[in-house]
Amino acid sequence: MDALISQLQRQFRDYTISLYQQDFLDDQFTELKKLQDDGSPDFVAEVLSLFFEDCVKLISNMARALDQTTGAVDFNTVGASVHQLKGSSSSVGAKRVKALCVSFKDFCEAQNFQGCVRCLQQVDIEYKTLKTKLQDLFNLEKQIIQAGGIVPQVDIN
Amino acid sequence: MGKEKKQIDGGVSCLRRAEMNMMSVGGMESAPAPLDLEEVHVLAVDDSLVDRIVIERLLRITSCKVTAVDSGWRALEFLGLDNDKASAQLDRLKVDLIITDYCMPGMTGYELLKKIKESSNFREVPVVIMSSENVMTRIDRCLEEGAQDFLLKPVKLADVKRLRSHLATKDVKLSTGNKRKLPEDSDSVTITPPSPSLTISPESSPPLTISPHSSDSSSSLVEMFSSSPIDDDEDEDVLTSSPEESPIRRQKMRSPGLD
Numbered sequence: 001m002d003a004l005i006s007q008l009q010r011q012f013r014d015y016t017i018s019l020y021q022q023d024f025l026d027d028q029f030t031e032l033k034k035l036q037d038d039g040s041p042d043f044v045a046e047v048l049s050l051f052f053e054d055c056v057k058l059i060s061n062m063a064r065a066l067d068q069t070t071g072a073v074d075f076n077t078v079g080a081s082v083h084q085l086k087g088s089s090s091s092v093g094a095k096r097v098k099a100l101c102v103s104f105k106d107f108c109e110a111q112n113f114q115g116c117v118r119c120l121q122q123v124d125i126e127y128k129t130l131k132t133k134l135q136d137l138f139n140l141e142k143q144i145i146q147a148g149g150i151v152p153q154v155d156i157n
Numbered sequence: 158m159g160k161e162k163k164q165i166d167g168g169v170s171c172l173r174r175a176e177m178n179m180m181s182v183g184g185m186e187s188a189p190a191p192l193d194l195e196e197v198h199v200l201a202v203d204d205s206l207v208d209r210i211v212i213e214r215l216l217r218i219t220s221c222k223v224t225a226v227d228s229g230w231r232a233l234e235f236l237g238l239d240n241d242k243a244s245a246q247l248d249r250l251k252v253d254l255i256i257t258d259y260c261m262p263g264m265t266g267y268e269l270l271k272k273i274k275e276s277s278n279f280r281e282v283p284v285v286i287m288s289s290e291n292v293m294t295r296i297d298r299c300l301e302e303g304a305q306d307f308l309l310k311p312v313k314l315a316d317v318k319r320l321r322s323h324l325a326t327k328d329v330k331l332s333t334g335n336k337r338k339l340p341e342d343s344d345s346v347t348i349t350p351p352s353p354s355l356t357i358s359p360e361s362s363p364p365l366t367i368s369p370h371s372s373d374s375s376s377s378l379v380e381m382f383s384s385s386p387i388d389d390d391e392d393e394d395v396l397t398s399s400p401e402e403s404p405i406r407r408q409k410m411r412s413p414g415l416d
Contacts, residue, residue, distance in 0.1 A: 028311045035214045047210055054207055083260070084205060088207040090289060090311045091312075
């Protein structure tokens, strides 16, 4: 059992580090982990889950606002949703999503329709990718705990 | 752990039901009554659900009771400032700190700040503004309007710990201005400092840019809090630091209260 735990812990550590190295996550995710304890063991997962729900809602808003069939595109409306997504991605440490939002916001301000559409597609892919990866990470945590081990603290720096 | 509860609107599982009471659909989360007068009660205002959850957790971890609302209007409503009628909910009016997002639809954090500073009941309650944008003019405006502090988002545990340490050590007479007179109270209630178990870890103090000679953290903040305003014009460059570094919080400590 110990060998299994060690192996899982190693996987968990490596995977976590890779997520940071590939810019999926940043320091703010680390901050969120600080807020998790035995009293709130699922805090990070819950916040991220809310974040992903936010993504769905906001991206849908953006898509609707970028729909040219309903008339002229209101870039302010798009921009408002992008601003919100930028904020929440920043708050949870979703680094790539946040970076995309920065570009997206620029395109909104420039009223660049193609740029906006591209960003919308990318941000959709990006949050889904992150969601999958975090699911894998949380699953690893569960496996460690089920095997009787402790989820290691991973030092990113 | 049978106390976990998930709310329909995708909310949060809470482990201490007595403390946790949030995520009503209308967006106003209430602190449980009756309030323990010795505990610090913070009113948090943010239109983003994710940010509300995070700030609430940050505050709870630093031993605050939290009421989180999703708009400036709801904040005013909670404080009984939304209309001329006196609020019937006198037992909810002990508010030791208001922390609000700047960019909110409807009423901005700045507008909320102004309304709070205009009210006789709550003008002495410290108001902290949070913003994702590091805009000098914005920061200045808020500080000039009486904001106690300005936090750059995303807010970190160190930021909240620092705020918390202000509240712990502030002059007792500051706490008297923010409570309505409850029927049974003729005198104001003092806020006792938090229990000694609240520690500020060394890394939790971001470098301060206010006074060039102070390199230390909370102790210098305590001094500054009761001292006269400090000229901090030399901080301008510092605020252009990249978001990847730990953001420098700008602070302007005023003489407490009674302007």
